[in-house]
Amino acid sequence: MLNTDNFIISDYLGKTFSCRCGKEHFVPIVSIIIEPEALNKLPDMISSIGCKKPFLVYDLTTYSIVGQKLQELIKLIKIPYTSYVIKDAEPIPDEKVLGEVLIHFDPACDFIVAVGSGTINDLCRFLSFKLNLPYMIIATAPSMDGFASNVTPLIVNHMKTTYEAHTPYAILGDTSILKNAPIKMIAAGVGDILGKYTCLTDWEIAHCINNEYRCNELVTIVNRSIQTVIDNIELAKSRDSKAISGIMEGLVLSGIAMSFAGNSRPASGSEHHLSHYWEMMFLFQGKQQILHGTKVGIGTVAVLKAYELLFERKVDFTNAESIALSYSQKDWETQMKLTYFDAADSVIALEKEIGKNNPINVLPRLKQLEKNWDEIKKIAQRLPSADAIRNLLSSLDAPADPMAVGIDKITFINSFLVAKELRNRYGLLQILFDLGLTQEIAEQVWEYFQQ
Numbered sequence: 001m002l003n004t005d006n007f008i009i010s011d012y013l014g015k016t017f018s019c020r021c022g023k024e025h026f027v028p029i030v031s032i033i034i035e036p037e038a039l040n041k042l043p044d045m046i047s048s049i050g051c052k053k054p055f056l057v058y059d060l061t062t063y064s065i066v067g068q069k070l071q072e073l074i075k076l077i078k079i080p081y082t083s084y085v086i087k088d089a090e091p092i093p094d095e096k097v098l099g100e101v102l103i104h105f106d107p108a109c110d111f112i113v114a115v116g117s118g119t120i121n122d123l124c125r126f127l128s129f130k131l132n133l134p135y136m137i138i139a140t141a142p143s144m145d146g147f148a149s150n151v152t153p154l155i156v157n158h159m160k161t162t163y164e165a166h167t168p169y170a171i172l173g174d175t176s177i178l179k180n181a182p183i184k185m186i187a188a189g190v191g192d193i194l195g196k197y198t199c200l201t202d203w204e205i206a207h208c209i210n211n212e213y214r215c216n217e218l219v220t221i222v223n224r225s226i227q228t229v230i231d232n233i234e235l236a237k238s239r240d241s242k243a244i245s246g247i248m249e250g251l252v253l254s255g256i257a258m259s260f261a262g263n264s265r266p267a268s269g270s271e272h273h274l275s276h277y278w279e280m281m282f283l284f285q286g287k288q289q290i291l292h293g294t295k296v297g298i299g300t301v302a303v304l305k306a307y308e309l310l311f312e313r314k315v316d317f318t319n320a321e322s323i324a325l326s327y328s329q330k331d332w333e334t335q336m337k338l339t340y341f342d343a344a345d346s347v348i349a350l351e352k353e354i355g356k357n358n359p360i361n362v363l364p365r366l367k368q369l370e371k372n373w374d375e376i377k378k379i380a381q382r383l384p385s386a387d388a389i390r391n392l393l394s395s396l397d398a399p400a401d402p403m404a405v406g407i408d409k410i411t412f413i414n415s416f417l418v419a420k421e422l423r424n425r426y427g428l429l430q431i432l433f434d435l436g437l438t439q440e441i442a443e444q445v446w447e448y449f450q451q
């Protein structure tokens with residue numbers, strides 16, 4: 001039986017674990033190396049997979065950081081290679097950039113090397129999956145937790161959607177490079193991990209209310225990933241190599257939990273849904289994007305505050321039932337068109353398929369909520385306070401409220417109302433909807449951020 005108590009990162013790899021949850025957990029990553037000068041392992045790694053010609057993908061930033069060094073390293077093993085540099089310092093993972101990389105892909109290549117963090121990983125994970133080629137990651141910043149993940153978030157038809165993909169063959173995290181990443185990227189990695197608090201709470205409540213699959217061992221792994229990051233925050237501020245390595249390990253671990261689960265449930269909850277909605281709105285408005293983990297950090301504070309406000313109050317379940325019964329699909333569709341613009345059709349199609357807002361599904365959930373109220377209150381009360389996480393983000397000079405990154409009140413309130421429509425995933429935002437309390441609590445959370 002899977003027991004990860006004394007595991008180091010390499011113990012998670014290459015084995016199939018039978019688990020008490022009834023699943024077999026497996027992550028097909030062959031190698032994860034997080035250490036100073038890890039880049040020097042690249043030639044051996046490329047040789048070990050029998051690669052004849054790698055395709056290296058950079059953006060302008062990552063090329064300037066490691067482009068030259070990687071070319072010198074590949075020359076050591078005397079094989080040809082092709083590079084493509086995306087002509088953007090901060091590309092977006094959408095159809096356009098994906099198409100751009102595909103157009104420049106060299107079909108003689110048999111291995112893809114993603115050089116960067118975030119978007120570059122998302123693009124290469126998806127492209128290599130579709131091309132049925134192995135890929136590896138050379139991380140340049142500990143800025144997000146998707147390194148070891150087997151799913152990939154892309155923006156398609158203006159909609160942030162998670163697609164099936166595959167895990168990398170290897171992950172190289174050279175701490176001599178990672179520690180020099182801009183502090184806002186390190187803080188974003190921390191923000192992505194802080195989101196696991198609310199995400200695990202959403203998952204536990206979903207298990208309690210809807211009997212959704214949940215694995216205790218995966219929860220343990222994600223909790224360990226949170227702890228590893230928290231333990232290293234102080235020293236990371238001074239760019240201590242060991243602390244940065246700890247943060248990178250925590251981020252990788254969270255991705256392993258996602259791969260073990262086969263979906264993003266262990267690592268993405270209401271805080272991520274808020275973040276996805278803000279990202280889509282920024283794209284519609286042509287605004288400069290904010291780092292994923294920065295948004296998740298702010299989303300986490302918002303969700304923590306909403307949980308606090310929800311359980312401070314006395315909930316009127318009879319009133320909630322009558323609100324649920326007065327639901328109008330037509331009015332809801334109008335609301336989607338006003339809040340999702342060009343992405344409204346995809347959101348409406350998803351709801352037609354699953355009907356999560358239909359009273360047929362809401363009323364039984366309300367019954368379960370009422371019956372288990374004290375138990376889920378106890379689950380939520382184990383969370384850190386919104387103030388504690390807000391202060392922690394501020395201590396890293398990271399934005400800790402929506403206004404600091406240019407999210408206005410309308411976008412913020414709308415995100416509480418409709419971000420949950422991007423996925424069929426029960427959590428805080430759906431609970432507020434079911435209880436008919438979203439608008440009121442969202443307004444209160446916004447007020448909290450004004451203090």
Ligand SMILES: [Zn+2]
Pocket residue numbers: 019020021022023025215216217218
């Ligand atoms: Zn399990």
Ligand SMILES: [Zn+2]
Pocket residue numbers: 144145192267272292296
């Ligand atoms: Zn994330």
